[in-house]
Amino acid sequence: MQFLIINGPNLNMLSIREPAIYGSMTYDDLVASCLTWCQDVGVDGKCFQSNHEGAIVDRIQQAYFDKVDGIVMNPAAYTHTSVAILDALKATGIPTVEVHISDVHTREAFRHHSYVSLAAVKTIIGHGVQGYQEGIAWLADYLRAQSKA
Numbered sequence: 001m002q003f004l005i006i007n008g009p010n011l012n013m014l015s016i017r018e019p020a021i022y023g024s025m026t027y028d029d030l031v032a033s034c035l036t037w038c039q040d041v042g043v044d045g046k047c048f049q050s051n052h053e054g055a056i057v058d059r060i061q062q063a064y065f066d067k068v069d070g071i072v073m074n075p076a077a078y079t080h081t082s083v084a085i086l087d088a089l090k091a092t093g094i095p096t097v098e099v100h101i102s103d104v105h106t107r108e109a110f111r112h113h114s115y116v117s118l119a120a121v122k123t124i125i126g127h128g129v130q131g132y133q134e135g136i137a138w139l140a141d142y143l144r145a146q147s148k149a
C-alpha cells in the first residue's frame with residue numbers, strides 16, 4: 001500500500017514558526033517520523049511539501065496516476081481557502097485523512113471552516129504532530145477493512 005503525506009504552506013518552517021502553537025519538531029524530523037509511522041503499519045510512504053496551491057493540485061493528480069492508495073494531508077492555510085485542492089481530491093477519489101497540528105476550532109473564526117473536510121474520510125485536529133501518526137494508522141486500517149468488504 002502506498003501513502004502520500006502532503007504538507008501545505010509554511011509547514012516547512014516547523015520549529016521556527018510559532019513554536020507555542022506548532023511545537024519544536026522540524027519539518028525534516030516530521031518527514032522522518034511519517035516515513036517510520038508508515039513502515040510501522042506496513043505502508044510505503046512518500047512526503048511532499050509545497051507553499052504553492054497549484055503544485056499541491058498537481059501532486060494530488062500525479063498521485064492518481066501513480067496509483068497511490070491514500071493521502072494524509074495537512075493543507076495548512078489552504079484548508080480554509082482552496083476549492084482547487086478540494087476539487088483535486090474529489091477528482092482523484094483518493095481516500096484522504098486531513099490533519100491539523102493545532103486545534104483550529106479554538107483559534108480565529110477564519111480557521112473554523114475547512115474545504116478539505118468536504119472530501120476527507122477523517123479529520124484529526126489538535127493532536128500535535130502525533131495527529132499524522134494517528135492519521136496514517138487510521139487510514140491503513142480503513143483501507144484494509146475496505147479491501148475485505
Ligand code: DQA
Pocket residue numbers: 009010011074075076077078079099100101102103104111
Ligand atoms: C494548520 C492550521 C491552519 O489554520 C494554519 O494555516 C496552518 C497549520 C495546523 O496544522 O494546525 O498553517 O493546518
